[in-house]
Amino acid sequence: MSPRLRRALGGALAVAVLATGCDVPTLTDVPLPGGAPSGPGYRVTIEFADVLDLVPQAAVKVDDVTVGSVEEISLSGWTARARVRIDRAVRLPANATAAVRQSSLLGEKYVAVAAPVTEDAHGGLGDGAVIPLSRTRRSAEVEEVLAALGLLLNGGGLAQLKTINEELVAALDGREAAARDALRQLDAFIGGLERQKADLVRAVEALDRLSGRLARQQQVIGDAVDALAPGVTVLAEQRAQLTGALTALGELGRVGTRVVTETRKDTVASVRALQPILEQLVRAGDDLPKSMDFMLSYPFPPNVTGAIVGDFMNLSVTADLDAASILANLVAAAPAPARSAAARPAAPTRPPGPALPHPGGLVPGLPELLPPKCLPKPDAFPPTFTPPKDCLLPPGCVLLRPGSPVPPGGLLPPKGVVPPGTFLPPDTELPPGTVLSPECLPAPPTGAVTGQIGTLPDVLRGGLRP
Template sequence: MNARVLRTLACAIVVVMLPAGCGLPDLADLPLPGGAPKGDGYVVTAEFSDVLDLVPQAAVKVDDVTVGSVQKISLAGWTARVTLRIGADVHLPSNATAAVRQSSLLGEKYVTVAPPPTGAAAGRLADGDLIPLSRTARGAEVEEVLAALGLLLNGGGLAQLRTINQELGAALDGREPAVGDALDQLDTFIGGLDKQKADLVRALDALDRLSGRLDRQKQVLGDAVDSLAPGLTVLGAQRAQLTRALTALDRLGDVGTRVVNRSRDDTLADVRALQPILEQLTRAGDDLPKSLDFMLSYPFPPNVTGAIVGDFVNLSLTADLDSASILANLVAAAPAAPTRPRTPAKGATHGGAPAAGGAAPTVPRPGGGSRPLPDLPILKCLPDPLNFPATWTPPKDCLLPKGCVLLKPGSKVPIGGLILPKGLVPPGTVFPVGTELPSGTVLAAQCVLPLTGAVIGQIGTLPDLLSEGLQP
């Protein structure tokens, strides 16, 4: 059925459907073709995919006002090119759109030109401009509307629509609140998506770039997947061995847990036993590394290498020949020996053991005879490390030599005195070896045991020493 037959059938249907007392419009009332602008104008070209039955001299309208006419219709490939002449006083944007419309149901076709429906108008349409195919459209024909209506009415799906409507009614019956809540949640979801539209667009753009990179590296990915095949084959062949290894590892973990639990106490005891060793190493400080450094160059100091020039060594010696200091250092090493033996108090100890026979221990003297050795103190003979006074005088029952006092760290060292840089009492004093005192504690000269050589020093000033001489 061609277009002319369809148009005739449509006219007949319309005439039949008109109510009584109404007739066809008077031909004098129908708009006549044409509408060329008066005076000067400009010519533009519009491209259409289909111009229907548009003819030359058809009207060109803007907002249903005739502003020009169709001058020429030509074909360029599969695109229709329509030449429009528009009045010079009509101003249109350069991004204007064009469409083929129909004045009425049986009226003529015309071209309407309008600003873009979306976006802002830009520029001005001038003579010789082109309205491309992307900005043109056409209206639906009566035949197309009737054909679609006939398809819908003639088994086109009304029965299915009725069934769908009934099923929807039965499904939603009694569930209106739930459906309403679902629609509200859907509205909230759509609103959230709309607010995150920019983020979604960026995510899609990033996914597009990732897909592009993966596409460019398709060969590399393919080679990587192909290279995995031999490894997967080996793993599949050794699956049984791997399973047994994992099972054995699980058993090993159980055994290790039992061993750790059972040896926990011994391990803690070993760690606690290491504490004294670590404390002594800490007290040693940098003495150990310094001694190791000196050991490499023994008997010379480590900096002796700078003094070695060829086959000789440069040495620089500074001697302090102050006679008073020399004599004081020689004879003030220990306090004078007591003139008579003392009887120790009951229960007094020397080195942790009672003195034999209740008498104080003696040391040999040059030329025969002996002299008593001072008794070592007990715990009460030591000061409180947390409340160390400026001068600590031990109680009389400690049986320490007269004048044996302890000076607070930082005090001036008297002649013949001894300073404890590490806080541990060395051998040769009236205190047990290894007694802990605050670092820097000063021992008076009377606290140092007398020398056992041929000469016993005597404490005194230089005139006393020079007048009396050394006392054996």
């Protein structure tokens, strides 16, 4: 068209517009192809990996029926987000899918929304809902179809596929059973990996944590490896000696084997000769250990060791002196006939005296371990702790708080453990530093006679008892 003709047509169009007296329509007043019906609706955001050449105002269709339009297309990272407006009367499930399609070969692009095919529909799609990238797709472009067709028609690797197919047939010819078995084993292997996927993931994560820790301790590991260098150097220098030692050890093993083999008969004979001795030891039973125990304390019995305190021994003796027997022994005469217990007068009762320590260091009747009430509490130790009367300790026996001065005749147990020879049970644990008063220890023996019961007539009647 020539420039003159274009100017003429433009002038005619302007005159026609002015003659009609109407305004020139704007772009927004002209309905676009695929426009959505007017009326209330709700907005939904759809995510696409590729929207192709989809433009705003494109149609939104459900079952090829236009129900809305595209309002805005934006980019979020590598994902395209299309905000569409759908007629309120259209109800779609919450797990609906969306796709970018083309109305014809060269037609416009539009968004097709539909219910899911691979799962049941549930819920409802409302205002502000989002259809994620996992439930969207796009159709193939004409250019992509033509490119694929051109690749196919121009050879496109078909010759290579033929070669691969022929080689595969030649490789599997006669080995079908082995190939099927390999596939079954591969399937079992893949299945096992699938079942252990969680364990494999945890192992990889643990390996990642280990690698991170090793990376953070790279300097420490390097120093440790450097510190091993002198030791490795010494081992290298002593390699000949270590080899000789191992060789000598092997020779020692051979010599030991030869000695054991040659002395086998003698060893068996010696063991058989020991059999009678062992039988006699079995028959001796507990007598041998008891005799060994007595030999260690000869000439005193084993239970007397607890009565020995330092350089003296606690001893309680009851003597029953019969005058007739004593006189008969002195004159070598026959002893007088023993009188019955009924004819003998009763001996006077001995007044009670202070309790003497038990041979083991205990008071008679005192248990092996004192009750907790008889011992002070370490966290509430008074200056002077007096045990209760039912603890069977002598009057005046008190415990002084750790750090107190030791009174004359008192005792400071080493490390808070009571030794034998006191009125407290041996090995009783006290707070370290506790002091025992002198009344907690027995008086040292003097050898003097502390009392006498009876008179001379009692001696002549055989009733003297010290």
